[in-house]
Amino acid sequence: MKQILFLLFTTVILITAFGQDKSEKLDELLKAYANQSRFNGSVLVIKDGKTILDKGYGFSNVNENQLNSPNTIFQVGSITKQFTAAVILKLQEENKINLQDKLSKYFPGYPNSDSITIEHLLTHTSGIYSYTNDKDFMSSKINMPHSREQMLSLFKDKPLQFTPGTKWRYSNSGYLLLGYIIEDVTGLTYQQAVRHYIFIPLQMKNSGFDYTQLKNQKKATGYFQLVDEMNTQAPSIDSTISFASGSIFSTTADLYKFQQGMQSNSILSKSTLETASTSFKNNYGYGFEIDSVAGKRIIGHSGSIHGFVSNLVWVPGENTVVILLNNVTSPHLGKITNNIISLLYDQPYEVPVPKTAITLPEKN
Secondary structure (H helix, E strand, O other), X not given: XXXXXXXXXXXXXXXXOXXXXXXXXXXXXXXXXXXXXXXXXXXXXXXOXXXXXXXXXXXXXXXXXXXXXXXXXXXXXXXXXXXXXXXXXXXXXXXXXXXXOEHHHOOOOOOOHHHOEHHHHXXXXXXXXXHHHOHHHHHHOOOXXXXXXXXXXXXXXXXXXXXXXXXXXXXXXXHHHHHHHHXXXXXXXHHHHHHHHHHOOOOOOOOEOOHHHOOOOOEXXXXXXXXXXXXXXXXXXXXXXXXXXXXXXXXXXXXXXHHHHHHOOOOOXXXXXXXXXXXXXXXXXXXXXXXXXXXXXXXXXXXXXXOEEEEEEEEOOOOEEEEEEEOEOOOOHHHHHHHHHHHHOOOOEEEOOOOEEEEEEOOO
């Protein structure tokens, strides 16, 4: 009789971490996700200022048999928005801009620019169409450099999706505009401005912008899929496309330097950071996502760009930080982050269990 194999698995099991070594339990957790092809990247977990886990899982480049490590370099996607927001807020502290400035001050010919403020751009409440929703553009033209005018043409003449300030909708176009404003105000390129205000002061020596041109053996390859022999490498995105909304590459260690710089108020003042990390609308502040996990308030940002996903979150005031950088497209990083935080604070957390093959007889 012919037999058919079906792969089944129970999604999770619940575990509590009381009285157990958290480093070991975290490693077990990440290995479980890695074994289920739900995580392939590098992790840095800090609790009370102490490193609990700093490790790589899976391949940074499967063809060259290179493994991910704490030093692997990844694209971080929309974590870039924290950096863009930080520079904008720094410029406000220097009295070079005001968050209530109208877009018309910087782009006089932009439609509806008298009703859109810098604050609207920061908080995704501008109503401006996000150019990344243009499927034709994102599928065929992302590997080519584009000028400011070419990028603006993708969304400038699209109707507003709502009256500015009344609703929330994620807009990468808004953050492109913030990057252009940074250039016009500082007289620097966006990349130079981020280096000046953040990378150099915090000694983030393994971070940059043009990932396509990066020549470094520690550079991870991005994949849409990395399962057994079914490997699909993701296409590169030119940094002029992702720009101030998602062009930064970095490591877990460098992102921790950024987080420490923010938390210690060496980049922004305490009052500015508190305002930035307070929900403006839809649990989003000025470049920060705000959430609550295991009874703890967390702030940070996630990121996604072809072949890469990322997450950087921390518990304000407690020096607890979770950084996940993944070089395979995956929807699981938010869940993994929440489980890590639950484990750290002795709350029940979920671990995926191994797949189990069962044999069923063929139907008559």
